[in-house]
Amino acid sequence: xxxxxxxxxxxxxxxxxxxxxxxxxxxxxxxxxxxxxxxxxxxxxxxxxxxxxxxxxxxxxxxxxxxxxxxxxxxxxxxxxxxxxxxxxxxxxxxxxxxxxxxxxxxxxxxxxxxxxxxxxxxxxxxxxxxxxxxxxxxxxxxxxxxxxxxxxxxxxxxxxxxxxxxxxxxxxxxxxxxxxxxxxxxxxxxxxxxxxxxxxxxxxxxxxxxxxxxxxxxxxxxxxxxxxxxxxxxxxxxxxxxxxxxxxxxxxxxxxxxxxxxxxxxxxxxxxxxxxxxxxxxxxxxxxxxxxxxxxxxxxxxxxxxxxxxxxxxxxxxxxxxxxxxxxxxxxxxxxxxxxxxxxxxxxxxxxxxxxxxxxxxxxxxxxxxxxxxxxxxxxxxxxxxxxxxxxxxxxxxxxxxxxxxxxxxxxxxxxxxxxxxxxxxxxxxxxxxxxxxxxxxxxxxxxxxxxxxxxxxxxxxxxxxxxxxxxxxxxxxxxxxxxxxxxxxxxxxxxxxxxxxxxxxxxxxxxxxxxxxxxxxxxxxxxxxxxxxxxxxxxxxxxxxxxxxxxxxxxxxxxxxxxxxxxxxxxxxxxxxxxxxxxxxxxxxxxxxxxxxxxxxxxxxxxxxxxxxxxxxxxxxxxxxxxxxxxxxxxxxxxx
Numbered sequence: 001x002x003x004x005x006x007x008x009x010x011x012x013x014x015x016x017x018x019x020x021x022x023x024x025x026x027x028x029x030x031x032x033x034x035x036x037x038x039x040x041x042x043x044x045x046x047x048x049x050x051x052x053x054x055x056x057x058x059x060x061x062x063x064x065x066x067x068x069x070x071x072x073x074x075x076x077x078x079x080x081x082x083x084x085x086x087x088x089x090x091x092x093x094x095x096x097x098x099x100x101x102x103x104x105x106x107x108x109x110x111x112x113x114x115x116x117x118x119x120x121x122x123x124x125x126x127x128x129x130x131x132x133x134x135x136x137x138x139x140x141x142x143x144x145x146x147x148x149x150x151x152x153x154x155x156x157x158x159x160x161x162x163x164x165x166x167x168x169x170x171x172x173x174x175x176x177x178x179x180x181x182x183x184x185x186x187x188x189x190x191x192x193x194x195x196x197x198x199x200x201x202x203x204x205x206x207x208x209x210x211x212x213x214x215x216x217x218x219x220x221x222x223x224x225x226x227x228x229x230x231x232x233x234x235x236x237x238x239x240x241x242x243x244x245x246x247x248x249x250x251x252x253x254x255x256x257x258x259x260x261x262x263x264x265x266x267x268x269x270x271x272x273x274x275x276x277x278x279x280x281x282x283x284x285x286x287x288x289x290x291x292x293x294x295x296x297x298x299x300x301x302x303x304x305x306x307x308x309x310x311x312x313x314x315x316x317x318x319x320x321x322x323x324x325x326x327x328x329x330x331x332x333x334x335x336x337x338x339x340x341x342x343x344x345x346x347x348x349x350x351x352x353x354x355x356x357x358x359x360x361x362x363x364x365x366x367x368x369x370x371x372x373x374x375x376x377x378x379x380x381x382x383x384x385x386x387x388x389x390x391x392x393x394x395x396x397x398x399x400x401x402x403x404x405x406x407x408x409x410x411x412x413x414x415x416x417x418x419x420x421x422x423x424x425x426x427x428x429x430x431x432x433x434x435x436x437x438x439x440x441x442x443x444x445x446x447x448x449x450x451x452x453x454x455x456x457x458x459x460x461x462x463x464x465x466x467x468x469x470x471x472x473x474x475x476x477x478x479x480x481x482x483x484x485x486x487x488x489x490x491x492x493x494x495x496x497x498x499x500x501x502x503x504x505x506x507x508x509x510x511x512x513x514x515x516x517x518x519x520x521x522x523x524x525x526x527x528x529x530x531x532x533x534x535x536x537x538x539x540x541x542x543x544x545x546x547x548x549x550x551x552x553x554x555x556x557x558x559x560x561x562x563x564x565x566x567x568x569x570x571x572x573x574x575x576x577x578x579x580x581x582x583x584x585x586x587x588x589x590x591x592x593x594x595x596x597x598x599x600x601x602x603x604x605x606x607x608x609x610x611x612x613x614x615x616x617x618x619x620x621x622x623x624x625x626x627x628x629x630x631x632x633x634x635x636x637x638x639x640x641x642x
Contacts, residue, residue, distance in 0.1 A: 095121040095136040097262050097343050099269045102382075104351040105361055105403055106167050109316040110282065111326045114171045115269060117261055117308040120293070122301060136342060137306060138260040140205055141290065145304075148198045149185040151238075152229055156287035157208065159249040159279070160313075161576055169376050169415050172309045174285045175533035175574040178208060178247035181225050184238040195240045207252040209244060216456060217532075218242040219492045222480045224451040224537055229291030230299060243453070243532035245577040249284060251275040257286050260308060261340075268340025268387075269348075272332035273310065283313040324405035336399040339387035346387040350401065353380045362404045365394065377542035377569045378413070416440050417448070417499075417540050421533075421575035428513055428583045431458075435507040435534055435575065439499035441541055446568075447477070447498050448538040450507065454491040454531060456484035457514040458580065464510040467495070469503050486514070513582050521584065531578035539568045 097119050104112040121137045134142055144150065156174040180199070188194050195218065203210035222236050254275050258265045265273055278284055289307040314331055316322060328335050339346035349371070350363050369384035385392050385399065393399050418438040425431035437448060454460060462481055467474045478496035482489075499505050522529070623631070631641040 095119065095123075097136050097340070098345040099340060099343050100345075100347050100349065101269050101272075102171065102349045102351065103401070103403070105326075105354070105405070106313070107354075108166050109320075109324050109405065110167070111314045111316075111320075111331065111403070112167065112170075113312050113314070113331060115273070115308075115310040116171075117270075119262070119306040119308075121304045121306075122295070123304055136262045137304070141260065141288075141306065144198070144201055144205070145290065148194050148201075149188050150182055150198070150290070151185050151292065152183040152227055153290040154182070154228075154287070155180045155202065155206070156285060157206070157247065157249045157253050158283075158285040160281075160283040160285075162283055162285075162313075162574075164415055164418050164573070167313065168413070169571065169573075170285075170311060171375070172285070172287060172311055173572055173574055174287055174311075175243060175245065175535075176577050177243060177245040177530070177532070178210065179243050180210060180213065181239065181241040183227055184240075186235075186238060188238065191238060191240065199242075206256050209247055212244065213242045215489050216487065217244070217453075217490060219453045219482075219490060221451055221492070221494060223478065223494050223496070224449055224535060227291070228289075229305070230294050230302060241453075245530040245532045249286070250279065254278065254286065257288070257308065257310075260288070260306075262342045263340040267338055268343055268346055269336070270340070271336065272328065272334055274332055274334060277319075277332050278310075278312055280319065281312050282315045282318075283311070285309075285311045326403045328400050336387065337393065337397055343388075348385040348387065348399075348401065349382040350385075350403070351380055352383055353378075360405065360407045362402075362406055364402045364404075365399075367392075374542070374544060376571065377416070377540060377544060379544050413543065414440050416543070417536070417538060417571060417573060419534065419536050419573055419575045421578065423578050423580055425510075428581060430510060430512050431580070432508055432510050433578070437497070437499060437505045437507070437536065439501060439503050439505070441501050443501050444541045445498055445500050446538060446541060447496055448536050450493075450495045450497060451535040451537075452491070452493040452509075454484070454493070454511070455529070456486050456488070456490050457516060457529070457582065458491075458511040458531065459484070459514055460491050460493075461510045461512070462493075464508070465493075466508045467497060467505065468508075469500050469505040474498065474500075474505060513580070515583050518585065518587075521587075525582070525584045525587070528579040528581045531580055533574040533577050535572065535574060537570070537572045540571050541568050 097117070099118075100116045102114040102116070104114070106112055119136050119138075123137075141153075145153070156179045158174045158176050158179075161176050162170050162173065180202070182195065182198065184191055184194060192215070196214070199210045199213045202208070219241050220236060220239060221241055225239060225241055254273070258270060258273055261268075261270050263270060265271060287307075287309045289305075289309070291305055292302050293305045295301045295303055314320070314326070316324065320326060320330060336348075352361060352363065354360065363383055367383050367385055369386065371382045371384050373380055373382070385401070387393075387399070416439065418440065420436045420438075422434055423431055424434055433452075433454070435450070435452070437450070439445065460483075462483075467476060474497060476495040476497050478494070480492070480494040482492040484491045493509075495507070497505060497507075627642060634641055
């Protein structure tokens with residue numbers, strides 16, 4: 001039994017000697033003692049090994065905390081003792097995740113809840129370096145950005161229409177249905193084909209019908225949808241915008257959206273995202289916004305920002321049984337027990353601007369943390385609940401905010417900019433599109449940029465375009481119109497219009513309905529065809545800077561300095577989508593023709609064909625039982641049968 005062991009030892013000894021000889025021939029010396037060990041490397045080999053080491057270190061996992069100086073010194077000593085070259089330290093990619101929930105009681109008694117999740121990654125996707133490691137940033141979106149050379153990506157799914165005159169301005173506006181607009185990098189040669197592939201990929205990620213986006217519902221704006229990030233691009237040929245106003249939002253869209261979060265729906269504010277409650281509401285909108293941002297003024301460290309927003313309005317009469325009383329459990333059927341462990345900040349903001357004295361609204365549990373910020377041109381006051389502090393949850397380790405109305409008095413401040421749109425006319429041949437834009441500012445006028453995207457089957461008569469304000473013509477200072485091509489591209493109309501103070505500006509254009517092919521009609525053509533919302537962008541004067549009472553007591557020196565950061569704010573609003581009826585044939589008539597034709601063929605031609613192809617033969621009737629017995633007996637006797 002000892003022989004196999006001896007042979008194994010001999011083989012290992014020979015292999016060890018061969019390894020020592022090969023190392024000696026290659027010109028390297030194996031260090032035996034760390035004090036006098038030396039290593040001879042070729043300069044090219046050393047540079048290559050350092051490059052590999054740097055690349056491997058660059059895509060290592062981002063640690064939760066930084067190493068201490070003692071640990072770094074220990075690592076350097078160990079590396080020196082092993083006789084290896086220590087590569088220079090490369091700053092690792094850092095990422096950060098924050099989550100917020102803003103709750104705003106509405107004047108109508110409804111409640112507005114807005115979720116904001118932000119993932120910031122210090123990684124430069126514009127340098128065309130392949131990113132192989134993801135920690136907090138979702139890998140599915142990161143690969144899409146790298147593959148299709150995307151600078152900015154904005155996508156939203158909305159069910160319902162935001163009632164601006166009842167609820168005020170939303171924190172993140174979006175049109176009904178699905179909206180997608182993308183800025184590509186200037187390295188993309190064929191933008192249209194890349195756009196088509198991108199929509200197909202996003203359709204699979206979000207389980208939506210984005211694969212139905214094609215050239216017939218895609219436009220290339222020339223002035224609208226400027227980049228929101230650090231994108232220094234002036235050519236709008238790298239921009240694509242499309243909407244699907246008929247897209248239905250359901251749980252299949254919410255589930256992949258939640259999977260993009262670092263904690264999913266297991267911890268933090270995402271625990272409240274229960275589909276049964278979110279979709280049982282008056283308004284629901286979820287969006288994903290990706291853009292490059294700067295962390296310093298020189299923009300030496302560009303980063304990638306992912307914002308996931310979810311806005312929902314709960315109806316008082318369906319969700320709260322008509323009571324002016326809300327709580328987290330009543331809204332979401334759940335309470336909060338902890339923050340997301342991966343989040344650096346997790347907070348809840350309750351808007352108490354309308355009742356800072358606590359005379360109309362009661363919020364419990366009360367919090368001493370208050371915050372004042374200028375949001376959408378108005379100074380708002382919020383009660384802040386920090387979920388990273390254990391004292392927020394109390395002794396029961398559960399947070400269930402309660403908002404109760406004590407009184408229903410008070411007037412809601414009308415938004416300064418509001419828009420509506422409708423279809424006029426009669427018959428199924430011609431019609432008119434009316435867009436109404438309201439400027440509620442008492443003494444200031446400001447320009448707005450209007451974008452209209454109309455399908456090709458509504459043939460616009462651009463010579464009938466009229467813009468009126470206070471019963472006078474209002475000539476736009478900028479007009480860009482791209483006519484449509486049948487079954488190729490839609491109409492694109494952009495105008496820069498100056499809205500007078502305290503006025504209503506009406507934009508009217510006539511159109512003619514086209515007759516589609518019978519294969520181009522939807523399964524329910526009598527319901528009508530949807531036309532996407534109009535997009536209105538503007539710098540609106542701030543409500544904070546609007547002060548008509550000059551006798552108000554304030555310091556005299558404040559009159560000499562105009563308001564700067566609060567003078568105006570950017571806002572983008574959307575109108576209602578249009579539902580237009582087209583000339584529709586009677587699809588029951590082909591069904592009747594098919595049935596009649598099949599009947600005639602079956603009865604007439606079938607009978608004639610049967611007579612021409614059938615062969616007739618005379619067949620004697622079968623004998624009876626008595627005759628059969630008699631013939632059998634006669635057969636036994638050898639007598640011929642009867």
